[in-house]
Amino acid sequence: MVEYEMFYSNPTTKAKRSEIRELLKLTRKPEIISFAGGLPSPLSFPVKDIKEICQYVLEKDADVVLQYGPTEGDMSLKEELAKWMEKDNIRVSPEQILITNGSQQGLDLVGKIFLNQGDIIIVEMPTYIGGLQAFNSYMVRMEGVLQDDNGMNMDLLERKLGELKGRGEKPKFIYVVPDFQNPSGVTMPEDRRRKLLELASEYDTMIIEDSPYRELRYTGNQPPPIYSLDTEGRVVSMATFSKIFCPGFRLAWIYGPAPLIDKMVMAKQGIDLCSPSFNQAVAAEFMRRGLLSKHIEKIKEMYKEKRQLMLDSLEKYMPDSVSWTKPEGGLFLWVKLPEDMNTVELLKKAIENNVAYVIGSAFHYDGSGKNTMRLNFSFPSKEQIVEGIKRLSEVIKKEM
Amino acid sequence: MVEYEMFYSNPTTKAKRSEIRELLKLTRKPEIISFAGGLPSPLSFPVKDIKEICQYVLEKDADVVLQYGPTEGDMSLKEELAKWMEKDNIRVSPEQILITNGSQQGLDLVGKIFLNQGDIIIVEMPTYIGGLQAFNSYMVRMEGVLQDDNGMNMDLLERKLGELKGRGEKPKFIYVVPDFQNPSGVTMPEDRRRKLLELASEYDTMIIEDSPYRELRYTGNQPPPIYSLDTEGRVVSMATFSKIFCPGFRLAWIYGPAPLIDKMVMAKQGIDLCSPSFNQAVAAEFMRRGLLSKHIEKIKEMYKEKRQLMLDSLEKYMPDSVSWTKPEGGLFLWVKLPEDMNTVELLKKAIENNVAYVIGSAFHYDGSGKNTMRLNFSFPSKEQIVEGIKRLSEVIKKEM
Numbered sequence: 001m002v003e004y005e006m007f008y009s010n011p012t013t014k015a016k017r018s019e020i021r022e023l024l025k026l027t028r029k030p031e032i033i034s035f036a037g038g039l040p041s042p043l044s045f046p047v048k049d050i051k052e053i054c055q056y057v058l059e060k061d062a063d064v065v066l067q068y069g070p071t072e073g074d075m076s077l078k079e080e081l082a083k084w085m086e087k088d089n090i091r092v093s094p095e096q097i098l099i100t101n102g103s104q105q106g107l108d109l110v111g112k113i114f115l116n117q118g119d120i121i122i123v124e125m126p127t128y129i130g131g132l133q134a135f136n137s138y139m140v141r142m143e144g145v146l147q148d149d150n151g152m153n154m155d156l157l158e159r160k161l162g163e164l165k166g167r168g169e170k171p172k173f174i175y176v177v178p179d180f181q182n183p184s185g186v187t188m189p190e191d192r193r194r195k196l197l198e199l200a201s202e203y204d205t206m207i208i209e210d211s212p213y214r215e216l217r218y219t220g221n222q223p224p225p226i227y228s229l230d231t232e233g234r235v236v237s238m239a240t241f242s243k244i245f246c247p248g249f250r251l252a253w254i255y256g257p258a259p260l261i262d263k264m265v266m267a268k269q270g271i272d273l274c275s276p277s278f279n280q281a282v283a284a285e286f287m288r289r290g291l292l293s294k295h296i297e298k299i300k301e302m303y304k305e306k307r308q309l310m311l312d313s314l315e316k317y318m319p320d321s322v323s324w325t326k327p328e329g330g331l332f333l334w335v336k337l338p339e340d341m342n343t344v345e346l347l348k349k350a351i352e353n354n355v356a357y358v359i360g361s362a363f364h365y366d367g368s369g370k371n372t373m374r375l376n377f378s379f380p381s382k383e384q385i386v387e388g389i390k391r392l393s394e395v396i397k398k399e400m
Numbered sequence: 401m402v403e404y405e406m407f408y409s410n411p412t413t414k415a416k417r418s419e420i421r422e423l424l425k426l427t428r429k430p431e432i433i434s435f436a437g438g439l440p441s442p443l444s445f446p447v448k449d450i451k452e453i454c455q456y457v458l459e460k461d462a463d464v465v466l467q468y469g470p471t472e473g474d475m476s477l478k479e480e481l482a483k484w485m486e487k488d489n490i491r492v493s494p495e496q497i498l499i500t501n502g503s504q505q506g507l508d509l510v511g512k513i514f515l516n517q518g519d520i521i522i523v524e525m526p527t528y529i530g531g532l533q534a535f536n537s538y539m540v541r542m543e544g545v546l547q548d549d550n551g552m553n554m555d556l557l558e559r560k561l562g563e564l565k566g567r568g569e570k571p572k573f574i575y576v577v578p579d580f581q582n583p584s585g586v587t588m589p590e591d592r593r594r595k596l597l598e599l600a601s602e603y604d605t606m607i608i609e610d611s612p613y614r615e616l617r618y619t620g621n622q623p624p625p626i627y628s629l630d631t632e633g634r635v636v637s638m639a640t641f642s643k644i645f646c647p648g649f650r651l652a653w654i655y656g657p658a659p660l661i662d663k664m665v666m667a668k669q670g671i672d673l674c675s676p677s678f679n680q681a682v683a684a685e686f687m688r689r690g691l692l693s694k695h696i697e698k699i700k701e702m703y704k705e706k707r708q709l710m711l712d713s714l715e716k717y718m719p720d721s722v723s724w725t726k727p728e729g730g731l732f733l734w735v736k737l738p739e740d741m742n743t744v745e746l747l748k749k750a751i752e753n754n755v756a757y758v759i760g761s762a763f764h765y766d767g768s769g770k771n772t773m774r775l776n777f778s779f780p781s782k783e784q785i786v787e788g789i790k791r792l793s794e795v796i797k798k799e800m
Binding site for chain 1: 401402404407408409410411412415439440442445447450451454455458459462463464465466467468469500501502504505507508513514515516530533534536537538572604606632633634642647648649650659660663666667669670671672673674675676677678679
C-alpha cells in the first residue's frame with residue numbers, strides 16, 4: 001500500500017488533529033447544555049423571507065442564478081453592500097468588495113496573497129481560532145499581543161513592533177477582531193483604533209480587521225470601523241452574513257484597497273472559481289427589499305436578553321475569584337478562573353455534569369490561557385443559560 | 401501610500417493577470433457567437449424541481465439547512481452519492497467523500513495537502529486551465545505529457561517517469577481528465593487507464609482523476625473510472641454537480657482513500673469551514689427523489705444534437721488542412737490548424753468577424769499549442785453553432 005506520509009505537503013505534515021474538535025465531539029450528547037458552539041440561534045433565521053425570495057429569484061432569473069457567476073461576486077449584491085456600509089462611513093466602490101464563502105475564506109485569501117513560509121504576523125491573545133488555523137496553514141511565525149478589557153494593548157503592541165524592528169524583522173500584518181471579539185467579547189475603543197493605525201503606519205505594516213459581529217450591539221455606542229479611519233490604504237476588512245442572515249448560505253465579503261482585492265480575485269479563481277450565484281442573488285434581494293436592517297433589530301432583541309441573563313447568572317452563581325468580560329454585543333463572553341486552575345482538566349468534569357465550554361488555550365497561538373474559557377450565549381435557550389451557568393459554577397467551586 | 405508589492409506572497413508576486421481572462425472579456429459583445437465559454441446551457445437547469453425542493457427543505461428543516469454544517473459535508477448527500485457511484489463500480493463509504501465548492505476547490509485541496517514549492521507534478525498537454533491555475537499557486541514545477549486521440553500517451557509518460565527517476569526526482573502526482581477531456585474532448589480507454597495505474601505503482605506516485613463530464617456520454621461505451629480499477633489506494637477522484645444539475649449551487653465532491661480525505665477535511669476547515677448547508681440539502685433531496693438520472697438523460701439529448709451539429713458544420717465548412725477531435729461526450733472539442741498558424745493572432749480577426757474560441761496555448765503549462773483552439777458546443781444555440789463555424793472557417797481560410 002501507499003505510504004501517504006511521504007506525499008504530504010509541509011503544512012499537512014505539521015497539522016495535528018485539533019484538540020478542540022475532539023473535545024467538541026464530547027459535547028454533542030443531547031443532555032449537555034453547551035456554551036461551546038459559536039452558532040447563531042436558528043430562531044434568528046428569516047425563514048419566511050428566504051422562502052419567498054428563493055421562489056422570486058428562480059422565477060425571475062433562473063438562467064443567471066443557477067449559472068456560474070463572476071469570481072468577483074454578484075455586482076448587484078456588491079452594490080447593495082457598498083450602500084449598506086455607508087452608514088458606518090465606509091466608502092468603497094463595488095470593485096473593492098469580493099464576495100467570499102464565509103469570512104473563513106476571506107482569511108484564507110488574506111493568507112494566500114500575503115504569506116510566505118516563515119513570515120511573521122501579529123495576533124491578539126486570545127484570538128479567533130479560525131484565524132489561527134487559516135494563517136498556520138501558511139507556515140507563518142506568530143507573535144501575540146495581550147488584550148485587556150479594551151482589546152489589544154497598544155503599549156504592548158508598540159513594544160512588540162519595536163522588538164521586531166530591532167531584530168530586523170517586520171510583520172506582514174496585525175490581525176484584529178475589534179468588535180465583540182471572538183472569543184473575549186471585548187471591543188476596541190476609537191482611540192485604540194487610531195493608535196493601531198498610527199503604529200501600522202510607523203512600522204509600515206498592514207491591518208486585517210475581521211468583524212463578524214459588528215451589527216450585533218446591544219448596549220453602548222459603536223466606535224467607527226478601523227477601515228473608516230484609515231487614510232493610507234493599510235486595512236483589509238471582513239464582514240459576514242452568517243450572523244445577521246444565516247450561516248447556511250456561506251456568504252461573507254472582504255473589502256479593501258483595490259489592488260489587494262484584485263489579487264484576491266485572481267487567487268479565488270484558482271481556489272473555487274466563484275461563490276454560489278443562487279445564494280448571492282437571494283441575499284441581494286433580501287437587502288434590496290430593505291429587510292436586513294429590520295431583521296438585525298429582531299436578532300439583537302433576542303440576543304440582548306440572553307446576554308443579560310448570562311451576566312446575571314454568572315453574578316449570582318460564580319465564586320468571587322472568577323471574573324468575566326461584559327460584552328456590549330456579539331455572541332461570546334470570556335471567563336477567567338484563578339491562575340492555578342486548568343480549564344482543559346476541568347472540561348471533563350464539566351461534561352460529566354452536563355455542561356460544556358471551549359477551553360481558552362485553543363484561542364492562544366502558543367497554547368497559553370490555561371485558566372480561561374469561552375462561553376456562547378446566542379445558541380442556548382434562556383432556561384439552558386441559567387441552568388448551565390449554575391452547573392458550571394458548581395463544577396468550578398468543587399474544583400477550588 | 402503603501403507599497404503593496406513588498407507585502408505579497410511569492411505566488412502572488414509571480415501570478416500575472418491571465419491572458420485568457422483578458423481575451424475572454426473581448427468576447428462578451430452581444431453580437432459575438434462565442435464558443436469560448438465552458439458553460440452548460442441554461443435550458444439544462446431543472447428549474448421547476450429546484451423551486452419545489454427549495455420550498456420543501458425550508459419547510460421541513462430550516463433550522464438545519466440555514467445553519468453551519470459539518471466540514472465533511474452533509475451526511476445524507478454523501479450517502480446518496482455513495483449509492484449513486486455504485487453504478488460505476490465505485491465503492492466508497494461516506495467518510496471517503498468530501499463535498500466541495502465546485503471541483504475547483506477539490507483541485508485547491510489536492511494542492512494544499514500534497515504540494516510544496518518546487519515539487520514536480522505531471523499534467524496532460526493540453527490540460528484543464530483551472531488545474532494549471534490551482535497547482536501553479538503552490539509554486540510547483542510541471543512536466544507535460546502529450547495526448548493523442550486516446551488521451552495521455554502512456555509511452556511518453558513512461559519515458560518521462562524514467563527520466564525523472566534518472567534525475568532522482570519523483571512527481572507527487574499525475575493529473576488527468578480521462579473522460580471527454582477539457583479541452584480536447586478525448587477519452588482514455590480502459591487499457592490506458594490500467595497502464596496508468598501500473599506506471600503509478602511502479603514509480604510510486606499518485607493519480608488525480610478529475611472527471612466533471614463523465615455522465616455526459618452521447619455515443620460509445622464508457623470505460624471504468626480509474627478509481628474503480630485501483631487496488632492500491634493511489635487515486636483521488638473528483639466529480640461535480642455543475643454539469644448535471646447546475647453550476648450556480650457550487651457543489652462538487654472529491655473521493656479517495658480515507659486518510660487523504662481526512663487531511664482534506666482538516667484543510668477545508670481553515671479554508672472555508674464548510675460548504676453551504678442549504679445547497680447540499682437541495683441536491684440531496686433532488687437525488688433522493690430519483691431525479692438526477694432522469695435529468696441527465698434530458699441534458700444528454702440536448703447536447704448530443706449540438707455536438708453532432710458542430711461536427712457536421714466543421715466537416716462542411718473547414719478547409720482540409722484543419723483537423724479536430726470527435727468527442728463521444730462532454731462539452732468541448734479541439735481544433736488543430738496547420739503548424740505555422742497562430743490562434744492568438746487569429747483570435748483578433750475572429751472577434752472582428754463576431755466569433756470566438758479559447759486559444760489552445762492557455763491549456764498548455766508551457767504555452768505551447770499555438771496552432772490549437774478549444775470550441776464549446778453546450779452553450780451556443782443550434783443556429784449559432786452553424787453560423788459560428790461558418791464564420792470561423794472563413795476567418796481561417798482567409799488567414800491561410
